[in-house]
Amino acid sequence: MRGATALTQDIQKAGFYPELVLDTVSEALDGLEPTAHLVQVETHFDQNEVHRHITVLVVAGEHLLVAHLDDQNLDDEGQQVLAHVSVETLHISKLTTLTVSYSYPQPQDYAPGHPVSEVSLLIAWTGSHRLDIQPAECAEPSCDANHGYTGLVPREDMLIRISTSADGAEATEKARRFARTLRSAHLNLGRRR
Template sequence: MQPSIGSASSATRKLKKTLDHAGFYPALVLDVILDALDGREPAGDLVHLETHVERTEVHRHITVLVLTEDMLVVAQADDQHLEEDGPEPLAHVSTESVPLAAVSSVVLSAAWARPQEYRHADQPREVTLAISWSGAQRLDLVPAGCADPQCDADHGYTGTSALEDLVLRISADADGPDAVQSARRFARSIRSASTVPDPRPHPAPARGGTVPARLGRPHQPRPGA
């Protein structure tokens, strides 16, 4: 049973306020997230709303990251119309619960305008946050070429491969300076939470040059010995 908002913690109320500000089915998204938390207390959150215009249709997509003591909850929601001229939309909401121990990489890329004039505490114009946990790969391929401008041979493709399960790009121009700062704070929080040293004892390395019996060659007595 989910707690009522009136009795919820300050972190939950803060998350509700952020979802209300985003304005994308906030009550629905909050209930789905609280269900995925299974009673855990939020320790940090990041909400990112994207709007895409396609011909005469406007599509919105929201990504919500909620950090707890031992888990990262990733919620994503979008909407679509059941019929081309139908007035009633259908909302799709999905959640993924990722143990922090499974987070393998947190990459934060930032871009500063006029770097030649940079001063301490200047804020970036945009950031890109990439989080990996399952080993999913993204391939960016382009046709390969050579140094000969007259060459018309097929050189195949070249590109880059990056491990990432989630990528968010937040721009100060599109999302506001506060959104950029929120992304940077969340990146620091999950980076710190997912790099806690393993408290389990590790076996001491074997001393000497002995070879385990299962790797050694068994000794067989020679005939007549």
């Protein structure tokens, strides 16, 4: 159970509602054994508020589990908090785009095995869709006619960026290994079709 143990340790180390994240991921795996995973906690600032969220990606056989949890303060004091959790499990063959980008400092000094300073992973799939609708606007400022609605159905995708300067060399190398495992699984499934 090396894969499950390492996943548990990384979720606990992330420290963002670890018991909730562990239960959610375990339930979604439904007994599947993780072969690779990536855990990322991000913090961003929105005016006077600090927001954190965690994303957990797990490769288990021919499946990719995408779990995301963020929280929301329901009062000004931060005493009432609500967690939003979403989990999508998809067959790796459903990935439409898998782009892995690496950054190398001082490329003139590159030698095989040289560590990367950043890994970016873009994953797109044909899974859930989100419909963003808003009233259509008219270019004429004095117009008060109803122009209906306009909307977008953006493709579900995810961009994860891990850098040595922000996350540490160990996290960057883990991201690189995860990307290799996911790419290998994706290529192998593509060859079988």
